[in-house]
Amino acid sequence: MSSVDVVGIDSEAVSRWIGTLGIDTAGPLTFDRIGLGQSNLTYLVQDRAGGRWVLRRPPFGHLLASAHDVAREARILSALEDTAVPTPRVFGLTDDPDVTEVPLLLMEFVDGQVVDRMSIAESLTPERRRAIGLSLPRTLAKIHAVDLESTGLTDLASHKPYAQRQLKRWSGQWEKSKTRELPALDDLTGRLTDSVPEQRELTLVHGDFHLRNVITSHATGEVTAALDWELCTLGDPLADVGSLLAYWPEPGETTGGDFPASTLDGFPDRVEIAGVYLDETGRDPKALAFWHVLGLWKVAVIAEGVMRRARDEPQNKAAAGTPTVERIDDLVAKACDIAARAGI
Known part of the structure; x- marks a missing residue:
């Protein structure tokens, strides 16, 4: 072409x-x-x-x-x-x-490595995978430390409680883009709505932070550019950590679809990733389970939308492949499991 x-x-x-x-x-x-x-x-x-x-x-x-x-x-x-x-x-x-x-x-154009295919993730040494994995929560800490006043971003989005905004927005997206009825997701929406933790601060939130949305250094594995800011907003910083964990399957889990990179040897597990972020920021971990569940719920809603768009407009299909009904169901099931264990 x-x-x-x-x-x-x-x-x-x-x-x-x-x-x-x-x-x-x-x-x-x-x-x-x-x-x-x-x-x-x-x-x-x-x-x-x-x-x-x-x-x-x-x-x-x-x-x-x-x-x-x-x-x-x-x-x-x-x-x-x-x-x-x-x-x-x-x-x-x-x-x-x-x-x-x-x-x-x-x-x-930022030169570096984008780990967006399994072949790339598999080509990395366990040491490099670990370096990349630990750089992700440190980068989130930098995003959440941005001074909204000096950057002129205080009016970027609503200052109303973020969890309620997210639940309203993404349940609305679900209604517009769903391809079928999914009672388990509807039930989870209700449980999340009833379990919203108190919001203690308002920071910049990336909104879609995960391994495929960063460029990393060929030399060190450190994040050299965070990409895809279209869902960026103002809200609770733990929301981004929850999303990162939602995109971070561990060995034996099937929520990663055709990109279960984080299950490979060397990548830190979710507990360590969350620990690095909490050590870096001093934030309270109590609400993290809620945000992890909401992250999985949101990924499922987004995946359904991508599946719908690819079905309606074949031009939107990309090499990453289109999410499947099975993967979306797996995401909802994992969210329900974590919610149950957290008393949500």
């Missing part, structure tokens, strides 16, 4: 726009779809001299309200540029109808 044929962008119009951004480029630009996401679509932009950039656009088809907001993602990345949070630099954002039918975001 030539760059002219790349689905989702007008290569010539986008090249002209990039030419107005004050970036040094050599010769014609090429565009290639990269990444495994079925959410915002990502393209690698290259020039003849080896220059590389990353372009993002929303997915195809009908979008749920507030999802896949590329302009919002650009705002967040720009605000984080001078903080301790590792993020790619933003070069430009456009919704000019002469360039594109949807908003486009151009940002820095």
Whole structure:
């Protein structure tokens, strides 16, 4: 496929726009779809001299309200540029109808390793897996330490209690995107609603932080860039830890679908990951089980939405594969198990 044929962008119009951004480029630009996401679509932009950039656009088809907001993602990345949070630099954002039918975001290409396939995870030494695994909660601690005032992010989202907002939003998404009835999920929604812990603080929350959404150093395994900020909001920081744990199956568990990387030898277990975060931040672990259950519940809702979108719009399918009914049921079952043990 030539760059002219790349689905989702007008290569010539986008090249002209990039030419107005004050970036040094050599010769014609090429565009290639990269990444495994079925959410915002990502393209690698290259020039003849080896220059590389990353372009993002929303997915195809009908979008749920507030999802896949590329302009919002650009705002967040720009605000984080001078903080301790590792993020790619933003070069430009456009919704000019002469360039594109949807908003486009151009940002820095961060070199490093993205562990988004089992083959990559399996190629790592146990020592490197451990280094990557322990860097994840430390990176979350940096995100949650961001000063909302100095970054201008205090008005990014509602300051109302986060758990209730999440339950309302994602149960609404479930109703819009479900492909079948799932009484166990509906029951879990009710139990979570009845068990919300008191929110003690309001911080930046990434909203979708997991192994596939970071770039790590080839040399050390440390996170060099946190990606995919489209679900970023303000809320309870433990929500991000719960999500990370939800995406972190242990040996013998089946919630990882076709990407059970964390079950490989060397990756730390959930207890150690949570311990690193709590040691780093001094936060109270009491509410963590609630957020772990809500994380699994939310991953199940998101997976159902991805399955629905791939069914409705085959163009949205990506190399990561589409979630299956079996995996979504496994996620709900695991959430119910943890909830029962935590008295939720």
